[in-house]
């Protein structure tokens with residue numbers, strides 16, 4: 505019986521995000537190429553008789569510490585209890601799925617720790633991004649977030665992630681959308697020889713939430729433009745409903761140097777260099 509686990513919760517990045525329709529219940533139909541970062545939160549789990557949650561880390565002050573935290577909401581699906589510690593590195597409400605990543609990490613961890621399967625649980629109802637975060641594998645995400653098709657063979661990308669410290673409301677961005685019936689990505693995604701090839705294709709694609717988010721929070725456009733102006737930036741785009749933007753660079757060194765430069769120019773922003781791709785190995789629960 506495993507009594508303690510460490511689980512990494514990688515940030516989710518929408519390389520593309522097409523809004524292709526809206527259901528009668530108001531939820532939007534999406535078509536998104538989703539990858540994961542080697543930047544994320546960490547959850548520690550220890551066997552205990554009751555549920556408890558402690559939140560620490562640089563972004564701890566922004567997340568609910570009690571029953572509203574997605575970590576506890578998922579944990580309560582399991583029995584009998586666990587002592588949870590969430591180390592919060594990712595900015596909250598920032599388009600990189602931090603809450604969903606944390607919830608998915610607890611799902612993976614408690615699955616291993618308790619040996620309990622939870623088939624039939626509607627994780628989507630807790631957060632539209634949770635299903636794709638469970639495997640933390642590069643995927644095409646469709647439907648309202650429930651149709652997940654793993655995408656193999658995608659080249660890793662070296663990136664800078666930047667958030668100008670403006671929290672945006674996902675429902676508000678969706679409501680502000682001028683057009684809700686945009687074209688999807690091609691039915692069959694191309695295969696890519698390398699990161700430059702993937703980047704060239706991504707430049708022909710879009711995030712349909714970007715213009716709406718930038719009209720509500722002009723700091724997002726400033727962030728994207730500052731990213732695009734960094735030496736060697738091959739593509740700059742917003743992730744999810746924002747405000748975090750990613751910029752793609754040709755090497756880890758180039759991304760690290762660009763991140764240092766941006767952090768120096770904008771000391772108030774959250775800026776990280778990292779790698780994007782499939783993170784299912786890094787996301788696997790580790791025994792303590």
Ligand SMILES: C[C@@](CO)(OP(=O)(O)O)[C@H](O)COP(=O)(O)OP(=O)(O)OC[C@H]1O[C@@H](n2ccc(N)nc2=O)[C@H](O)[C@@H]1O
Pocket residue numbers: 518521530531532533534536598599600601604628629630631632633634647648649674675678743744745746
């Ligand atoms: C937009 C995306 C793209 O990956 O990412 P984020 O910006 O949140 O990171 C996700 O679909 C968000 O996922 P998540 O943040 O988990 O959303 P939820 O809590 O389930 O939903 C928040 C609100 O967003 C709207 N929503 C969400 C998903 C969807 N397919 N259609 C929607 O209209 C609904 O108004 C919903 O009440």
Ligand SMILES: Nc1ncnc2c1ncn2[C@@H]1O[C@H](COP(=O)(O)OP(=O)(O)O)[C@@H](O)[C@H]1O
Pocket residue numbers: 566567568572573574575590595596597598599600601602603604606607633674744745746
């Ligand atoms: N563990 C958690 N981490 C982050 N946000 C959480 C968490 N639990 C609940 N929330 C709530 O979920 C909402 C969305 O947060 P988050 O997942 O960070 O957004 P996004 O997907 O846009 O990055 C916030 O309003 C926050 O209060």
